[in-house]
Amino acid sequence: MHPVLINIGSFNLYTYGLFVALGFITAIWVSQKNAAPHGISAQAITDIFFVILVSAIIGARLLYIGINFDVYKDNWIDGFKIWNGGLVFFGGFFGAVAASFIYIKIKKFNTWETVDILVPGIALGHAVGRLGCFFAGCCYGKVCDLPFAVKFTNSESLAPLDVYLHPTQIYSVLSNFILFFILMGIQKKKKFNGMVFLTYIMLYSLFRF
Secondary structure (H helix, E strand, O other), X not given: OOOEEEEEOOEEEEHHHHHHHHHHHHHHHHHHHHHHHHOOOHHHHHHHHHHHHHHHHHHHHHHHHHHOHHHHOOOHHHHHOHHHOOOOHHHHHHHHHHHHHHHHHHOXXXXXXXXXXXXXXXXXXXXXXXXXXXXXXXXXXOEOOOOXXXXXXXXXOOOOEOOEEOOHHHHHHHHHHHHHHHHHHHHHHOOOOOXXXXXXXXXXXXXXX
């Protein structure tokens, strides 16, 4: 598709990075709106998302190093060179969940109420971020001949070129949008704190697999 959105001399604005940033901003904004009726400040939400960002990067990198331990065992310094790439989603996910729970406990917020506030925004932000995957060509699907299959032709795309593939990135965008609306609906009628978070975990797992 369009991995590079803007190119000015040696400067490249990558579409993936732009949509990830927009997704993060979207998640913060929605969560701040959800938090206001509960007396949680916008700054507190921003702080939580900073913890989520840092812990997700660390967790994703550590799992990548663990999976590729043979590569790094004699060159451990390369493990810190995150700019060379190498992140694993589930490492980031579990790292972010663990760190955010710990941080929320330290700040003495109601843990389950707070995570209920956060997850709808996270789902919507994830949907926006996945558009970056589509433009970059990462997380691509298998070869198919469906009418809505996509073909990547840009030489900088991470997907195989000139073959029709399942648009798995768009599947993820749509499933996360659906998840966002489901979670917002549950939040208004939830029976107990933690219900929105648990619904998110179950439905996201179902949609992903």
